[in-house]
Amino acid sequence: MQNSHWTAHLRLLLKPPALPHWTKRETDSFRLGMLFLAPWLIGFFAFTLYPMLASLYYSFTIYHARRAPEWVGLQNYIQLFQDEKFYIALNNTLYMVVIAVPLGLFASFLCAVLLNLKVRGQAFYRVVYFLPSIVPTVAGTILFLWLLNPQVGLVNTLLAKIGIEGPNWMADPNWAKPGLILLGLWGMGGTIVIYLSGLQDVPQSLIEAAELDGANWLQRLWYITIPMVSPITLFNLITGMIGMFQYFAQAYVIGGGGNLGRPLNSTLFYSVYLYQNAFLFLKMGYASAMAWILFLIILLLTILLLKVSDRFTYYAG
Amino acid sequence: MKKIFSVACALVILSLLLGACGPARDPNALQVWIEWGDNPKQIQELFDKYTAETGVKVQVTAPVDSDKILPALTGSNPPDILVLSGGDLAKSYYKEGLIDELSGAIRDGNIDMDDFFPAPLSMCRQGDLILCLPWGTDAYALFWNKDLFEAAGLDPERPPATMEELVEFADKLTIVDSNGKITQMGFIPNLSWSHTDLYVRNFGGFWYSDDGTQLTVNSQPMIDALTWQQQFFTKYGADNIQKFASSFGEYSSPDAPFYAGKVAMMVEGEWQVGPNFIPALKPELNYGVTAFPPPAAHPERAGTIVNQGTVVVIPAGAKDKAASARLLAWMMRPEIVAEEFCFNANLPTSKKAAEAQCFKDLGPKFQVFVELMASPNAFAIITSPISLELNDALGAAEERILLKGADPKTELDAIQAEFEPKLKEALGK
Numbered sequence: 001m002q003n004s005h006w007t008a009h010l011r012l013l014l015k016p017p018a019l020p021h022w023t024k025r026e027t028d029s030f031r032l033g034m035l036f037l038a039p040w041l042i043g044f045f046a047f048t049l050y051p052m053l054a055s056l057y058y059s060f061t062i063y064h065a066r067r068a069p070e071w072v073g074l075q076n077y078i079q080l081f082q083d084e085k086f087y088i089a090l091n092n093t094l095y096m097v098v099i100a101v102p103l104g105l106f107a108s109f110l111c112a113v114l115l116n117l118k119v120r121g122q123a124f125y126r127v128v129y130f131l132p133s134i135v136p137t138v139a140g141t142i143l144f145l146w147l148l149n150p151q152v153g154l155v156n157t158l159l160a161k162i163g164i165e166g167p168n169w170m171a172d173p174n175w176a177k178p179g180l181i182l183l184g185l186w187g188m189g190g191t192i193v194i195y196l197s198g199l200q201d202v203p204q205s206l207i208e209a210a211e212l213d214g215a216n217w218l219q220r221l222w223y224i225t226i227p228m229v230s231p232i233t234l235f236n237l238i239t240g241m242i243g244m245f246q247y248f249a250q251a252y253v254i255g256g257g258g259n260l261g262r263p264l265n266s267t268l269f270y271s272v273y274l275y276q277n278a279f280l281f282l283k284m285g286y287a288s289a290m291a292w293i294l295f296l297i298i299l300l301l302t303i304l305l306l307k308v309s310d311r312f313t314y315y316a317g
Numbered sequence: 318m319k320k321i322f323s324v325a326c327a328l329v330i331l332s333l334l335l336g337a338c339g340p341a342r343d344p345n346a347l348q349v350w351i352e353w354g355d356n357p358k359q360i361q362e363l364f365d366k367y368t369a370e371t372g373v374k375v376q377v378t379a380p381v382d383s384d385k386i387l388p389a390l391t392g393s394n395p396p397d398i399l400v401l402s403g404g405d406l407a408k409s410y411y412k413e414g415l416i417d418e419l420s421g422a423i424r425d426g427n428i429d430m431d432d433f434f435p436a437p438l439s440m441c442r443q444g445d446l447i448l449c450l451p452w453g454t455d456a457y458a459l460f461w462n463k464d465l466f467e468a469a470g471l472d473p474e475r476p477p478a479t480m481e482e483l484v485e486f487a488d489k490l491t492i493v494d495s496n497g498k499i500t501q502m503g504f505i506p507n508l509s510w511s512h513t514d515l516y517v518r519n520f521g522g523f524w525y526s527d528d529g530t531q532l533t534v535n536s537q538p539m540i541d542a543l544t545w546q547q548q549f550f551t552k553y554g555a556d557n558i559q560k561f562a563s564s565f566g567e568y569s570s571p572d573a574p575f576y577a578g579k580v581a582m583m584v585e586g587e588w589q590v591g592p593n594f595i596p597a598l599k600p601e602l603n604y605g606v607t608a609f610p611p612p613a614a615h616p617e618r619a620g621t622i623v624n625q626g627t628v629v630v631i632p633a634g635a636k637d638k639a640a641s642a643r644l645l646a647w648m649m650r651p652e653i654v655a656e657e658f659c660f661n662a663n664l665p666t667s668k669k670a671a672e673a674q675c676f677k678d679l680g681p682k683f684q685v686f687v688e689l690m691a692s693p694n695a696f697a698i699i700t701s702p703i704s705l706e707l708n709d710a711l712g713a714a715e716e717r718i719l720l721k722g723a724d725p726k727t728e729l730d731a732i733q734a735e736f737e738p739k740l741k742e743a744l745g746k
Contacts, residue, residue: 065391066414066633116645151564171559264716279387282409 055288063284088164089273101240108188112195133189141253143243144183173266198232230313320572346374350394354379376510390415392604395632397641404440404628407449412702416630419447426646436624436697453663454626455586463603465581490581499561502583506546512584514623518543525699535729587686591662604646620692702743
């Protein structure tokens with residue numbers, strides 16, 4: 001199509017393709033394409049777009065399950081900004097975004113570099129580092145609850161052998177989030193694999209030229225490898241940030257339905273508080289407002305990251 | 318080749334679609350959902366008796382995940398009868414229009430309201446309205462490990478007679494090793510879950526007024542109840558207790574803390590003495606059960622219990638309300654209540670059912686609870702439409718008070734200030 005602006009696509013969708021310069025073959029081809037797209041489009045409109053717009057409407061109401069919603073305008077949003085738990089939830093989530101995401105990127109990049117070294121058993125190591133990422137989330141979290149058990153867990157037992165008294169981990173509000181970060185790092189196999197494939201694309205010629213010029217291992221890493229994989233870093237950073245803002249499953253397993261956010265609200269993340277408001281306190285309108293605020297936060301941060309990233313990413317053609 | 322391919326594709330899509338269907342729901346059967354259910358087979362057999370009598374099929378789903386209840390109630394296909402684990406949510410559900418008020422069903426089914434014990438029934442009342450009917454209830458008492466008592470030099474047949482004595486005994490029964498690690502606790506006030514409702518009643522109050530219209534979160538009995546609990550944590554260090562508690566086994570396993578001799582006294586419910594718990598998991602345990610002791614200054618509060626229990630509601634979206642009402646009336650018959658709750662060793666909510674021989678057959682330890690049901694100090698848990706949110710805030714405050722040594726009065730004042738207007742608003746509507 002000539003014009004790739006989105007309104008052109010919309011116009012084409014609304015009016016059946018009968019543009020004069022199209023042959024019958026092109027028309028048929030378009031129709032067939034739309035037919036193949038139809039399932040996804042129906043799903044998108046029914047299960048994504050419609051619920052999003054409905055929740056936008058509900059965020060301005062007090063939502064009564066079987067009675068008509070009661071319009072209250074901006075009340076939910078105003079109450080949210082006065083709600084102490086809202087800020088606690090936001091804080092906890094920002095903690096994870098600011099600490100866990102960069103840490104995860106750094107650690108998985110390091111692992112990928114090591115797994116790229118030509119050593120014996122390279123394939124075996126790659127499998128071992130990838131396996132934890134396919135353990136189901138709930139099973140992995142319960143596993144970590146036992147590993148980090150203050151009294152009988154493996155981690156504290158090993159620490160005790162070298163004379164360190166391990167903290168109370170998931171039972172201590174200061175250590176619950178670090179415990180969750182450890183769980184996340186254990187399961188970072190997916191990010192490692194993406195970095196690994198990116199490392200394959202680093203041109204050998206550049207590395208060899210740098211070697212000839214006398215650059216050591218660290219300098220080659222810093223001046224060649226890292227810039228060459230910077231698009232991957234950006235991708236992992238953005239998807240990691242989006243995922244971390246919606247952090248839920250692991251915190252839900254630790255808290256259980258009745259104890260969400262324990263201990264002492266240290267694991268009360270944004271999505272957890274949203275869930276609590278919607279399904280435990282039956283405040284659907286309030287929760288919808290929370291959902292839209294989260295959407296706006298993630299949207300703004302993603303745009304910001306993309307704008308700032310231009311200076312730091314190098315696209316090799 | 319192309320034809321085979323498209324046929325194969327169609328088959329794959331068809332099988333995926335069919336696979337997404339859940340277990341078949343018999344459209345002609347009444348659907349009964351029960352949130353709890355240690356023995357689903359037994360419950361289905363019980364309801365099969367209704368089928369034998371009336372010819373109406375009943376399909377029981379038990380246990381039901383709590384997460385499924387709200388979507389079912391708000392959706393277009395709720396069950397015909399819903400049995401909830403607790404009555405906390407009944408008022409909230411009614412406020413949202415999710416369940417029906419039951420006066421009509423009670424009248425049509427000729428349900429004898431005088432047959433209910435007053436304490437569990439009061440949880441279902443809101444003014445003149447009846448929002449639910451209690452079906453089996455729970456009460457809590459003090460359990461003590463006789464062997465550990467003897468090892469500590471205490472008379473194994475003499476449990477503490479006052480709350481002050483309980484603290485003394487707990488001191489003697491707590492063992493800390495040379496490294497400062499706790500190896501045995503005399504008493505943990507919130508073992509398994511919070512029992513503040515029992516303690517606050519022993520101190521003479523509750524966090525609601527008796528009619529549920531006023532919030533009394535920062536009243537003296539509440540402050541006393543939390544201060545009394547706090548001393549166990551400050552004495553031995555909350556961190557140490559947390560560490561010790563993290564080694565406890567699962568609730569329904571032989572390694573549960575009381576069964577394993579890690580905690581010498583506990584506040585627990587009547588099901589513990591029934592066939593699914595101690596007799597099944599740790600039959601050799603040498604223990605006793607008695608009413609939780611009152612404070613020394615108030616012996617008249619002896620035999621205080623707080624009833625909490627399962628309730629039956631009729632969802633607002635149920636298809637055939639008359640059929641639901643008939644099934645409800647059958648469930649409330651004394652012989653049905655007796656059969657179901659003898660089997661599960663829960664307390665009957667029907668006075669006639671309480672006289673049944675099968676409850677006496679559950680043994681003298683169970684009789685302790687049956688007698689407590691008739692105690693003048695038997696209270697029901699008081700709830701309101703904001704119970705859930707308030708309970709969550711109270712739980713968080715309790716955590717701060719017990720684990721971080723926060724000042725009870727400050728914490729409770731904050732909750733009172735936050736929730737008093739919310740309760741007024743909820744009741745006003």
